[in-house]
Every structure is written in structure tokens, then in C-alpha cells.
Amino acid sequence: MGNIDIYSTVAWSAGAGCHGGCGQMLHVQDGKMVKIEGDESHPFNQGRSCPRVLALTQYMYHEDRITQPMKRVGERGSGKFEPISWDDAFDYCEAEMNKIKNQNGPESIVFAQGTGRDIGGPISFLAYSYGSPNWVQLGLSGQSCYTPRLGAMKAVQGDFGVSDCSQFLEKRYDDPEWEVPEVIIVWGQHPPNGCPDAFFGHWIVDCMKRGTKIISMDPRNTWMTGRSEYHLKLRPGTDGAMALGMLNVILSEGLEDKEFCGKFVHGLSELKERAVEYPVERVAEITGVPAEDITEAARFFANAKRASIHWGVPIDMCPDGTSVAHGIICLWAITGNIDIPGGQVIARPSHEVSSYPYSTEALVDLYGEELVKTLTEKRIGADAYKMVKNFRGWAQPDMVIDQIMTGEPYPIKGAWIQTANVLGGQAARANFHYEALKKLEFVAVVDLFYNPTIMALADIVLPSSTFPEKDSFRSWWAPLSIIKKRVQVGDCKTDWEINFELAKRFNPEGTQRWGSPMEYFNERLAPSGKTFKDMEEAGGWLMPEDGPAKPYRRHERGLLRQDGEPGFNTRTGKIEVYCTAYEDWDLDPLPFYTEPPQSPVSTPELHEKYPLIMITGARSQLFFHSEHRGIPWLREKEPDPYVEIHPETAADYDVYDGEWIYLKNDLGKVKRKVMITKRVKPTEIQTLHGWWMPEQEGAEPNLFGVWDYQINQLVPGPQESQSGFGGGQYKTTLVTLEKINEGAQANG
Numbered sequence: 001m002g003n004i005d006i007y008s009t010v011a012w013s014a015g016a017g018c019h020g021g022c023g024q025m026l027h028v029q030d031g032k033m034v035k036i037e038g039d040e041s042h043p044f045n046q047g048r049s050c051p052r053v054l055a056l057t058q059y060m061y062h063e064d065r066i067t068q069p070m071k072r073v074g075e076r077g078s079g080k081f082e083p084i085s086w087d088d089a090f091d092y093c094e095a096e097m098n099k100i101k102n103q104n105g106p107e108s109i110v111f112a113q114g115t116g117r118d119i120g121g122p123i124s125f126l127a128y129s130y131g132s133p134n135w136v137q138l139g140l141s142g143q144s145c146y147t148p149r150l151g152a153m154k155a156v157q158g159d160f161g162v163s164d165c166s167q168f169l170e171k172r173y174d175d176p177e178w179e180v181p182e183v184i185i186v187w188g189q190h191p192p193n194g195c196p197d198a199f200f201g202h203w204i205v206d207c208m209k210r211g212t213k214i215i216s217m218d219p220r221n222t223w224m225t226g227r228s229e230y231h232l233k234l235r236p237g238t239d240g241a242m243a244l245g246m247l248n249v250i251l252s253e254g255l256e257d258k259e260f261c262g263k264f265v266h267g268l269s270e271l272k273e274r275a276v277e278y279p280v281e282r283v284a285e286i287t288g289v290p291a292e293d294i295t296e297a298a299r300f301f302a303n304a305k306r307a308s309i310h311w312g313v314p315i316d317m318c319p320d321g322t323s324v325a326h327g328i329i330c331l332w333a334i335t336g337n338i339d340i341p342g343g344q345v346i347a348r349p350s351h352e353v354s355s356y357p358y359s360t361e362a363l364v365d366l367y368g369e370e371l372v373k374t375l376t377e378k379r380i381g382a383d384a385y386k387m388v389k390n391f392r393g394w395a396q397p398d399m400v401i402d403q404i405m406t407g408e409p410y411p412i413k414g415a416w417i418q419t420a421n422v423l424g425g426q427a428a429r430a431n432f433h434y435e436a437l438k439k440l441e442f443v444a445v446v447d448l449f450y451n452p453t454i455m456a457l458a459d460i461v462l463p464s465s466t467f468p469e470k471d472s473f474r475s476w477w478a479p480l481s482i483i484k485k486r487v488q489v490g491d492c493k494t495d496w497e498i499n500f501e502l503a504k505r506f507n508p509e510g511t512q513r514w515g516s517p518m519e520y521f522n523e524r525l526a527p528s529g530k531t532f533k534d535m536e537e538a539g540g541w542l543m544p545e546d547g548p549a550k551p552y553r554r555h556e557r558g559l560l561r562q563d564g565e566p567g568f569n570t571r572t573g574k575i576e577v578y579c580t581a582y583e584d585w586d587l588d589p590l591p592f593y594t595e596p597p598q599s600p601v602s603t604p605e606l607h608e609k610y611p612l613i614m615i616t617g618a619r620s621q622l623f624f625h626s627e628h629r630g631i632p633w634l635r636e637k638e639p640d641p642y643v644e645i646h647p648e649t650a651a652d653y654d655v656y657d658g659e660w661i662y663l664k665n666d667l668g669k670v671k672r673k674v675m676i677t678k679r680v681k682p683t684e685i686q687t688l689h690g691w692w693m694p695e696q697e698g699a700e701p702n703l704f705g706v707w708d709y710q711i712n713q714l715v716p717g718p719q720e721s722q723s724g725f726g727g728g729q730y731k732t733t734l735v736t737l738e739k740i741n742e743g744a745q746a747n748g
């Protein structure tokens with residue numbers, strides 16, 4: 001046995017699964033990774049790791065890992081695949097995709113990704129090189145993951161913002177410029193479990209240890225809510241009303257930061273008029289939270305010198321998520337908590353590096369004018385929703401699947417699926433997605449393990465790599481990091497390598513200046529003044545330097561606007577609580593509240609039949625969405641899909657702890673194991689999504705048991721938001737319980 005060498009890299013994508021950013025030390029012996037641990041010198045995680053990273057050796061060298069390109073040989077769904085060479089695999093994809101392009105046009109293939117991994121760069125590179133504007137988070141109803149919050153921030157304040165936990169400063173908590181936030185509202189988030197959106201969850205805990213007090217906005221009891229000063233247990237999906245109620249308290253009591261508002265807030269009087277429509281008594285009735293708790297929490301937040309709001313995906317999953325986010329932004333804006341130490345800090349990519357080009361000029365240069373025209377003219381959803389047209393560049397997921405089903409206004413014939421388990425976890429209306437996607441002529445999936453989506457649909461499967469197996473880079477906020485390849489497993493290639501090869505075949509002219517992905521990386525990294533190699537030599541990461549990407553008070557120093565004037569990066573130069581961009585997009589320029597599409601209030605009859613509000617997908621540390629069910633160290637800690645049920649509800653339905661039952665509504669029924677717990681209220685239940693059983697038969701009709709356990713069969717769609725963003729009904733589905741053994745409806 002050779003020596004063990006220890007290398008550093010940064011975790012992102014396959015392996016941990018997550019939104020990434022943690023520095024890791026890889027212990028490598030004879031070309032094989034034998035152990036991994038957190039890198040204590042890395043400012044992001046400071047040595048800490050999650051269970052999924054710690055189990056990475058089991059993931060990388062798992063016997064089920066796909067390590068060669070596989071081509072389907074039997075019928076679709078038969079689960080019969082045969083290994084082929086990479087050359088043959090690329091030739092096959094090229095030929096099949098060109099066939100569709102010639103017959104139907106390049107827009108007839110959709111390029112589907114999952115959540116925010118290291119995929120935006122490679123998948124847009126391939127989609128646009130091929131000529132399709134239809135890059136989409138396929139199945140994610142309402143594109144309800146961060147996009148609504150990001151879109152709202154961009155529109156209202158011209159920039160993105162996050163809770164300031166010193167993450168933009170190299171010395172972190174020891175930096176003299178940083179100040180501890182007095183209060184953080186943790187709103188629809190469970191930071192220790194998820195670390196979403198380039199935010200390390202334990203930063204909040206680090207702040208708590210230094211004195212930060214927490215207000216929790218969560219229908220459930222969690223580790224975090226138990227340590228909060230205030231815990232407002234609102235009814236799922238009523239966050240928009242809660243934000244307006246708190247705005248009402250602050251504005252009617254004159255607790256806003258008058259100096260900041262006078263200088264930097266546009267439309268305060270209009271906001272006041274809107275907030276008046278939401279007196280706390282009304283909000284108490286909507287949300288189920290006592291009026292005095294709302295009032296006290298609002299005062300506690302507004303009276304703090306430094307406060308911020310850390311928010312999660314349930315905000316996006318509220319109907320009109322972009323408006324809910326708008327209301328919450330108003331809270332930090334009118335209290336002057338933006339761009340100050342310990343407040344909401346403006347987040348820009350370090351050194352202005354991005355993994356793919358955004359500007360029209362750069363897009364035309366790389367992909368040609370024809371493609372760029374289709375981004376507004378043919379991209380699905382751009383016509384229907386001005387916000388979708390003007391923000392982010394993705395097709396609207398609910399409309400994509402409807403179009404696959406109907407063929408209107410033009411047919412969709414193929415899908416390139418990379419980093420998404422559409423049928424196993426991402427899509428609401430899972431059965432509808434199954435039916436629609438079955439109609440496609442060509443489906444390629446790039447993944448690491450067989451899953452229900454591959455089994456049901458794939459014509460070809462291309463094996464991708466985990467983060468220790470790849471070269472890549474990461475520019476999502478700070479630090480700017482490189483991901484450095486240290487080992488190789490089987491014949492796996494990275495997403496960049498796979499897409500780069502095919503992109504060159506489809507767009508030889510636009511891509512000719514790069515001979516390898518590394519040459520492309522160096523071009524993207526250029527704004528930092530460093531090459532990949534330079535960064536490697538400098539330790540692998542760079543913290544922001546003084547300028548637009550580094551806090552604080554950039555709005556006072558004229559660092560946020562193109563014209564160099566003080567103020568924010570909006571049309572008026574102010575934070576637009578009355579939002580002129582929303583006005584342009586035919587949306588209400590002020591925050592408002594909409595009741596969830598299914599709820600005791602909006603559908604009382606349905607509620608009578610299905611009296612439980614089902615929250616799905618409160619994150620488990622052990623699994624990333626539908627992943628990791630086959631990793632022994634992780635699965636043994638959480639072997640079965642359980643549903644959290646309050647003791648009173650369990651008694652009403654006569655079910656016992658550990659009993660297998662069905663959760664049921666008009667869309668179907670799904671198996672769960674009862675966990676009796678006071679984590680939830682009697683009126684609500686909670687269960688994790690993404691369940692399938694890798695140990696079961698994968699071929700049709702079983703598809704790894706997905707139809708027994710996949711909760712998204714019960715989640716309805718499409719979204720009904722006005723902006724096209726937000727409103728996936730993942731947290732507000734109405735269901736009932738049914739006993740399995742007796743077959744009959746339980747009482748209740």
C-alpha cells in the first residue's frame with residue numbers, strides 16, 4: 001500500500017449533492033479516496049462537514065455506481081442497458097439530437113437540470129450550443145426554489161442579499177469590521193439541516209453563540225425553533241400575510257428607520273397604505289398566530305440595531321412567492337438593515353466571475369444571433385410571463401410539461417436530463433410527468449446512479465463524477481474557489497467534459513477558441529486576474545477584495561450602480577418597496593397576500609374530505625432530495641420514509657407509532673410509516689420527499705418502488721402565481737390518512 005496523500009478541494013455537486021462551498025481534505029491512497037474531512041483553514045465551513053460528505057467514500061465506490069456510458073437495449077422501462085464507449089455514446093447523442101433538430105428545430109429538445117449545483121455552466125453551454133432556448137428545472141412547479149426570492153430581490157433592491165454572518169470577510173467572526181446581528185429572523189428555513197443557497201447553516205448557530213437572538217417563522221418545532229426568542233407557528237403558505245402584518249406594526253408604530261427610508265426607500269407611503277389592509281387581528285386569523293406574538297416579534301426585530309432575515313424555500317412555495325419575498329424584503333429595507341455589518345448584506349459573486357455569460361453581447365458572440373432571439377421568442381413561458389422573460393433565462397417548468405403533453409404551440413421531442421431526478425423527487429404531479437415524458441423520442445440522462453427517471457425514460461445514460469473527481473470552479477458569492485480533480489473512478493467524465501465535447505460538435509465555430517474545458521475556465525476566471533493554476537497555487541480560493549463584492553455600505557460609496565452614484569442598483573436608485581420593475585411586468589408593485597390554492601379557507605369542501613395540511617420535504621441531513629437512499633451509513637440512520645403526526649391526530653385516526661399507513665388525496669395514495677411527535681401541530685403533518693428504494697427492482701412497473709413511496713404523486717399543479725415564479729404546492733397539500741391493513745378509511 002502506498003502512502004496517504006492529503007489534498008484540498010471544494011465540495012459542490014455529486015457526492016454531498018448540495019449547493020456546496022465547503023473546503024474538504026481528501027485522503028488519497030493508491031489513486032483511491034480512503035477518507036475525507038473538513039478543511040479547517042477554509043473560511044466557508046472552518047473544518048466542518050455534513051454526514052453526506054463524511055459518507056463520501058461509500059458513495060464514490062458504491063457497487064451500484066454507473067461507471068461507463070450505458071445504452072438502452074431492451075424496451076424503454078425494461079431496465080436493460082449495455083455498456084458502450086464514450087465515442088459511440090457521443091456519436092449516438094449527436095445523431096439523435098441532430099435528427100430532432102432537422103425535423104422539428106432545436107427548441108424541441110429541453111435541457112433539464114435539478115437544483116443549484118455545478119451545472120448551470122455546462123448545461124447552458126450545451127443547450128445553447130445545440131440551439132435550444134429551453135433550459136429548465138424540469139418539474140419544479142413554479143420554479144419554486146430560490147428563483148422567486150432572487151427575482152424579487154433583483155427587482156426590489158437591484159441586488160441579492162443574505163444574512164451577514166461575516167461570510168464575505170476572510171477573518172470571519174474575528175474581523176473587526178463585522179458586528180454580531182442582534183436579531184435574525186429564521187423564516188421558513190432550517191439552517192442546520194440544509195445549508196441551501198451558498199449559505200452554511202451553522203453560521204446562524206455561530207452567531208447565536210455570539211449573542212444573536214432568533215425569531216423563528218416555522219409551522220413546526222425544530223432544533224432552531226426550540227432555541228428562539230419568538231417562535232411564530234404560522235399555517236403553511238400564509239407567510240405573505242405575516243410579512244404584511246409585521247410591516248403594519250412597524251409602520252403604524254413608526255419603528256422604521258426614518259433617515260434611511262428618507263434617503264434610500266422608494267414608495268414608503270404606498271407601502272403604508274397597503275400594510276393598513278393587514279391589521280394584526282386579520283393576520284392572526286389568517287396565520288393562526290396570536291396577534292400579540294406578531295406585534296411583539298415585529299417590535300423585537302424593528303428595535304434591534306442590527307438585524308437580518310434568513311429565509312428558505314417555503315417562501316418560494318407560497319402562492320405568488322415573488323410577492324411574499326417582496327414583503328419580506330420590505331421588512332429589512334424599511335428598518336435600514338441592508339449593507340450594514342450584522343444586517344442583510346449584499347451578495348455578489350466574488351471578483352465578478354460567473355460560470356456562464358449573461359450579457360446579450362457575450363451570448364451572441366458565443367452562440368450566434370439566432371439562438372439569442374429564440375431566448376425571448378421561443379423559450380417556453382417567456383411569452384406568458386414578463387418576469388420569466390426578463391429574469392434568469394429558464395423556461396417555465398409547469399408550461400414545459402404541459403407543452404410536452406399537448407405539443408402546442410410546438411412539439412417537444414427530446415430531453416437532456418442532467419442533475420435531476422424528475423420522477424423521483426423534483427416534479428410535482430409526478431404521474432403526469434411520467435405520462436408526458438414517456439411520449440418523448442429521445443431521452444439522455446447524465447447521472448451517477450440508476451434512478452426511477454433513468455429506468456422509465458433513458459435511451460442513454462452517461463456517467464458523471466463526484467467532486468473529488470473533477471476540475472471545476474465556483475463563483476457563487478464568496479469565496480471564488482476552484483474544485484480540483486484528485487482521483488478518477490471508472491470511465492466517468494465530469495459534466496463539463498461531457499457537455500464540452502458535445503457542444504463542440506454542435507457549435508464548432510463559437511467554441512473553437514477553447515481546446516479543453518480548462519481553457520474555458522480560465523476565460524471565465526479572467527476577471528479575478530487569476531488562472532485556474534494560479535488559484536491552485538494560491539490555495540484554491542480567493543475572498544472578495546474591496547469593491548462591489550465586499551461589504552459594507554457600498555450604497556453610500558457609489559459601488560453598486562453602473563453610474564457610480566450612491567444608492568442601490570434600481571431605476572430610482574432606491575430600494576423600491578413600490579416596485580417599478582413589477583409594474584413593468586404587469587405585477588402588483590406592492591406586496592400582497594394570496595391564500596394557497598388548496599386550504600381550509602380557499603377549498604373548504606376539499607378540506608372537509610382531506611383535513612390534514614401536508615408539509616413535504618423539510619430537509620434531512622442524511623439525504624439530498626432523492627439521493628443517498630443506497631448509502632449504508634446514511635440509510636441506516638433513517639431507514640424508512642416516515643410521516644410526522646401529532647399524538648392527538650394519531651389518536652383521532654387510530655394509528656400507532658411505527659404503523660405503515662397511506663397518505664391519500666384525489667391524486668393517489670402513498671405509503672408512510674407513522675412517527676408520533678409533537679414536532680407538528682394536530683392540523684398538519686410533515687413527510688420527506690424523494691423516496692424510492694434502490695434495493696428494489698428497477699425495471700417497470702416497479703421502478704424501484706417509486707409509485708409506492710413518491711409523495712409528489714399527491715402534490716398538485718400547475719402553479720397559479722401571477723409572475724410565473726413561485727407557488728409550487730409542496731408545503732400546502734391537503735391529504736388524509738388511510739390504514740393499510742384494514743383497507744378502510746381510518747376514523748378522523
Ligand SMILES: Nc1nc2c(c(=O)[nH]1)N[C@H]1C(S)=C(S)[C@@H](COP(=O)(O)OP(=O)(O)OC[C@H]3O[C@@H](n4cnc5c(=O)[nH]c(N)nc54)[C@H](O)[C@@H]3O)O[C@H]1N2
Nearest residue numbers: 013014114115145419420421426446464616617625626689
Ligand atoms: N415534495 C417535495 N418535492 C420537492 C421539494 C420539496 O420540498 N417537497 N423540493 C424541491 C426542490 S426545492 C428542488 S430544488 C428539487 C430538486 O430536485 P433534484 O435536483 O432533481 O434532486 P435530486 O433528487 O438531488 O436529483 C438529482 C439527481 O442528479 C444526480 N446528481 C447529483 N449530483 C450530480 C452531478 O454533479 N452531476 C450529475 N450529472 N448528476 C448529479 C443525482 O444522482 C440525482 O439522481 O426537488 C423539489 N422537490
Ligand SMILES: Nc1nc2c(c(=O)[nH]1)N[C@H]1C(S)=C(S)[C@@H](COP(=O)(O)OP(=O)(O)OC[C@H]3O[C@@H](n4cnc5c(=O)[nH]c(N)nc54)[C@H](O)[C@@H]3O)O[C@H]1N2
Nearest residue numbers: 115188189190194196236237312313314618619623624625
Ligand atoms: N441535507 C439536505 N440539504 C438540502 C437539501 C436536501 O434535500 N437535503 N435540499 C436543498 C434545496 S434544493 C433546498 S431548496 C433547501 C431547502 O431548505 P430550507 O430552505 O431550509 O427548506 P425546508 O427544509 O423545506 O423547510 C425549512 C423549514 O420550513 C418549514 N416550513 C414548511 N412550510 C412552511 C411555510 O409555509 N412557511 C414557513 N415559514 N415555514 C415552513 C419546515 O417546517 C422546515 O422546518 O435545502 C437544500 N439543502
Ligand SMILES: [Mo]
Nearest residue numbers: 115145146313
Ligand atoms: Mo431547492
